[in-house]
Amino acid sequence: MTYNIRHGLGSDGRIDIPRVADVIASFAPDVVGLQEVDVGCARSGGIDQASELASQLGMEASFAPVVERGRERAGIATLSRLPIVQIRQVYLPRQPHRLRSEPRCALVTRLRWPTNRALDIVNTHLSTLFGERPAQVASIVKELEDDELIVLGDLNCTPWSPAYRTLCVDLHSATRRARSWPSAMPVVPIDHILFRGPLHVIRSGTWSSGPARQASDHLPVIAELEYAGAT
Secondary structure (H helix, E strand, O other): OEEEOHHHEOOOOOEOHHHHHHHHHHHOOOEEEEEEEEEOOHHHOOOEHHHHHHHHHOOEEEEEEEEEEOOEEEEEEEEEOOOEEEEEEEEEOOOOOOOOOOOEEEEEEEEEOOOOOEEEEEEEEOOOOOOOHHHHHHHHHHHOOOOOEEEEEEOOOOOOOHHHHHHOOOOEEOOOOOOOEOOOOOOEOOEEEEEEOOEEEEEEEEOOOOOHHHHOOOOOEEEEEEEOOOO
16 A cells, blocks of 8 residues: 555544554555654654554554654655565655755665565655656666565656656556545546566555545555465
8 A cells, every 4th residue: 555644634634643544454455655754743743653553553664754853754654564674765856946845755665575585665755846756766766676576655646747657667557547636536646556576466546445535635545466376
């Protein structure tokens, strides 16, 4: 699952992390990439949202801040039921002189499967600015060395954009037409899950069960994958 939670701020104006947890639990994913996650921010009650969600869901969390103001941090997080064996953060290029330019990163979390197989999950939240996304995607592509991996996140672009097409040169989309924004009546596919390696898509799409239409301004996007030939 990939899910932009907007620091838990719902369409009713309430910040409600248990409600976000309910949305995630209704699909019960093994791995979740979260965007717009607060840790210690006054606007969201000062809690560690990544750790709180992980605790409520019985998962392990990795967190990568992109904005830090004193003890307040905001960024992206990956939650997993599988063991996390390595974490690294990739800072993405930006044009700070431009209005609305914000720091961005990719969080690469290596997971260990029960068969002792490793799989990298690359979670990211790309710029809202068209001119920044190509360089950000190029930076991510340089980091994609493994033969088996999953890239997910709020890419802020549709499958018809140049940045998305660059990612798809060496990756397959599991959720190409999953419309995720805005959550009340989604019309735009900007949250995506892509993969490389011997993986097979069983099902995929947007997830609207539980309080998903109220919990954030994005709907979660999900993909159920299995290794080709797995029994």
